[in-house]
Amino acid sequence: MTQPLTIRLDNCAKTWPDGTRALAPLDLSIHAGETLALLGPSGCGKTTLLRMICGLERADVGGRIHFGDDDVTQVAPEARGVGVVFQGYALFPNMNVAQNVGYGLKIRGVDAASRRRRVAEMLELVELEALAERRIDQLSGGQRQRVALARAIAIEPRVLLLDEPLTALDARLRQQLRVDLAKLLKTLGITCVIVTHDQEEAMMLGDRVAVMSAGRLEQLGAPETLYRAPASPFVADFLGTLCRLEGGEVTSRHGVESLTFRPHEVELAAPGQGLPARIQARFFLGSHIRFELALADGQRFTALAAPDAVWQPDDAVSVIIEQARVA
Amino acid sequence: MGRRRAWLVIAAPAVVLFLAFWLLPMVKLAGIGAATSQGMDASAYWLVVTQPRYWQSLINTVALSLGATLATLVIALPVSRFLARHPDFPGRRVLMSLLLFPLAFPGVVVGFLVILATGRQGVLNTLSKALSGEPVVLAYGMAGLFIGYLYFLLPRTIGVLMAAVEGIDKHWLEAAQTLGASPWRRFVDIELPALTGALTAAGAMCFATAMGAFGTVFTLGTRIDVLPITIYDEFTNYANLPVAAALSVVLGLATWAVLYLANSLAARTARGN
Numbered sequence: 001m002t003q004p005l006t007i008r009l010d011n012c013a014k015t016w017p018d019g020t021r022a023l024a025p026l027d028l029s030i031h032a033g034e035t036l037a038l039l040g041p042s043g044c045g046k047t048t049l050l051r052m053i054c055g056l057e058r059a060d061v062g063g064r065i066h067f068g069d070d071d072v073t074q075v076a077p078e079a080r081g082v083g084v085v086f087q088g089y090a091l092f093p094n095m096n097v098a099q100n101v102g103y104g105l106k107i108r109g110v111d112a113a114s115r116r117r118r119v120a121e122m123l124e125l126v127e128l129e130a131l132a133e134r135r136i137d138q139l140s141g142g143q144r145q146r147v148a149l150a151r152a153i154a155i156e157p158r159v160l161l162l163d164e165p166l167t168a169l170d171a172r173l174r175q176q177l178r179v180d181l182a183k184l185l186k187t188l189g190i191t192c193v194i195v196t197h198d199q200e201e202a203m204m205l206g207d208r209v210a211v212m213s214a215g216r217l218e219q220l221g222a223p224e225t226l227y228r229a230p231a232s233p234f235v236a237d238f239l240g241t242l243c244r245l246e247g248g249e250v251t252s253r254h255g256v257e258s259l260t261f262r263p264h265e266v267e268l269a270a271p272g273q274g275l276p277a278r279i280q281a282r283f284f285l286g287s288h289i290r291f292e293l294a295l296a297d298g299q300r301f302t303a304l305a306a307p308d309a310v311w312q313p314d315d316a317v318s319v320i321i322e323q324a325r326v327a
Numbered sequence: 328m329g330r331r332r333a334w335l336v337i338a339a340p341a342v343v344l345f346l347a348f349w350l351l352p353m354v355k356l357a358g359i360g361a362a363t364s365q366g367m368d369a370s371a372y373w374l375v376v377t378q379p380r381y382w383q384s385l386i387n388t389v390a391l392s393l394g395a396t397l398a399t400l401v402i403a404l405p406v407s408r409f410l411a412r413h414p415d416f417p418g419r420r421v422l423m424s425l426l427l428f429p430l431a432f433p434g435v436v437v438g439f440l441v442i443l444a445t446g447r448q449g450v451l452n453t454l455s456k457a458l459s460g461e462p463v464v465l466a467y468g469m470a471g472l473f474i475g476y477l478y479f480l481l482p483r484t485i486g487v488l489m490a491a492v493e494g495i496d497k498h499w500l501e502a503a504q505t506l507g508a509s510p511w512r513r514f515v516d517i518e519l520p521a522l523t524g525a526l527t528a529a530g531a532m533c534f535a536t537a538m539g540a541f542g543t544v545f546t547l548g549t550r551i552d553v554l555p556i557t558i559y560d561e562f563t564n565y566a567n568l569p570v571a572a573a574l575s576v577v578l579g580l581a582t583w584a585v586l587y588l589a590n591s592l593a594a595r596t597a598r599g600n
Contacts, residue, residue, distance in 0.1 A: 054505055055505075056501055056504070056505070077501075077504045077505050078504050078505070078506075078507045078508060078509060079507070080505070081507075082505055083505070084501075084502065084505040086498045086501065086502055087498075088498065090496060090498035090499050090501065090502040091502075092499055092502070092503070092516075092517060093499075093521070094517075094520035094521065103503070103506055103508075103516070104506035104507055107503075107506055107507040107508050107512060108507055151502075151506070155506060155507065
């Protein structure tokens with residue numbers, strides 16, 4: 001593998017020809033060898049940012065992109081040496097698995113023998129050795145995803161970009177491949193950017209996560225930092241559930257305007273010890289129980305409790321909020 | 328086996344139609360061709376393949392049709408790609424209507440248009456005389472025929488190819504691009520294979536249409552004999568029914584043979600990739 005590379009974006013913005021802004025000017029440094037997850041709802045500009053890194057989209061005038069010490073702003077996508085896994089995989093239907101994986105090498109003029117060797121190596125890495133001669137339309141979704149990955153890394157790219165690599169798969173398979181992918185990225189040690197709208201995926205795969213919204217970078221940091229110290233309500237809400245209570249009883253008891261907290265930070269107790277509330281609904285989820293609650297004034301919130309919690313709907317309880325943040 | 332009987336009942340009208348309007352006339356036509364014609368002791372088929380006048384006409388027709396088909400595909404492909412990839416440039420709708428306008432014209436009108444453009448009183452001749460003093464008349468030769476064929480083949484082909492180009496996933500091309508493929512390699516490795524089916528279908532349609540083209544050639548009154556004209560001559564001027572029938576069968580067979588060849592070639596290319 002080649003030496004991992006730092007990616008630096010300076011003042012990169014994107015405006016479409018019709019004048020709409022896809023991306024506000026943005027500075028971003030991706031460390032050598034790290035996996036950065038771009039997380040946000042659809043239309044937040046995360047895919048546009050990814051396409052700018054591989055060169056399929058050009059930044060507005062004034063934006064600069066560096067791979068290590070090379071300024072690649074004006075370099076065409078075919079010369080950037082970037083491996084891309086597209087959303088939906090974009091495998092070539094007129095080629096079989098081996099030909100897909102070997103295509104980038106063929107373009108580079110690698111001789112047939114070395115190509116065969118490298119393709120075999122790649123297929124082994126993604127555990128698809130047996131399917132080398134298969135046509136693309138004979139593959140399952142998970143197999144396609146791995147072929148796309150093998151094709152992208154066969155060219156020994158300087159940077160690996162993944163656009164929603166697991167979105168097209170069903171939930172169970174996604175769980176499995178997420179673990180596989182995390183392991184593979186660690187093995188490769190390559191600088192990697194992964195675009196996703198799934199917060200769990202971002203937190204599992206990303207060494208750091210960049211949360212984006214409406215064409216802006218909201219916050220960039222390690223998954224734990226983002227979860228524990230979100231810089232904005234948007235980030236807090238996007239990474240898991242965030243509850244908010246305000247006024248009345250909350251103010252008189254805690255002496256603040258409002259409280260924000262996560263469902264697992266709530267402790268339920270017998271009436272009389274904290275904020276009085278009533279159980280509205282109870283969902284047993286195996287590892288925990290999810291309660292929907294309401295204060296006397298009708299404000300609703302969620303609490304998670306251990307699976308042996310005894311409360312039932314309509315029970316009166318008191319609520320102790322442990323790590324309440326003042327919002 | 329009630330199911331099978333039901334099938335027979337449903338299929339019966341189609342079979343009757345097929346027999347009455349396709350098979351019977353065809354057999355009859357082939358039969359007429361087998362008869363000996365006026366004062367000759369061989370069958371009309373023998374005549375058709377041995378007399379230079381007839382096979383020359385066959386060669387002309389096949390050559391002209393193949394040439395027109397290839398030229399149409401070569402012109403239509405870049406035009407279709409451009410139109411499919413640029414869904415909203417100013418004037419696109421007008422251009423599309425102009426391109427598709429000749430679709431409804433009968434061959435006679437197309438022939439007339441060719442004369443207006445490149446005939447003795449045509450635009451081209453007037454222009455070239457004014458510019459260089461040399462007259463340029465294309466309408467009544469091979470070039471005129473060729474232009475006429477393009478006139479009615481291009482609109483159909485552009486329609487078919489445009490739809491095919493629109494069906495190409497642009498992510499395939501982007502994936503190839505990030506893997507290092509130049510525009511030319513992307514075209515050859517990704518686009519062409521994806522278009523093979525459409526190109527074969529459009530080519531087959533062009534070739535069959537060109538093989539049977541009559542009105543345009545008739546209007547232009549060229550000295551070049553193509554099979555449909557030869558058949559018409561034999562039928563109306565010489566009342567030589569056996570030869571007309573034999574030529575018709577040969578026309579059908581030749582078209583079928585070329586299309587069969589093209590199809591198997593396309594299938595092999597698709598597999599080879």
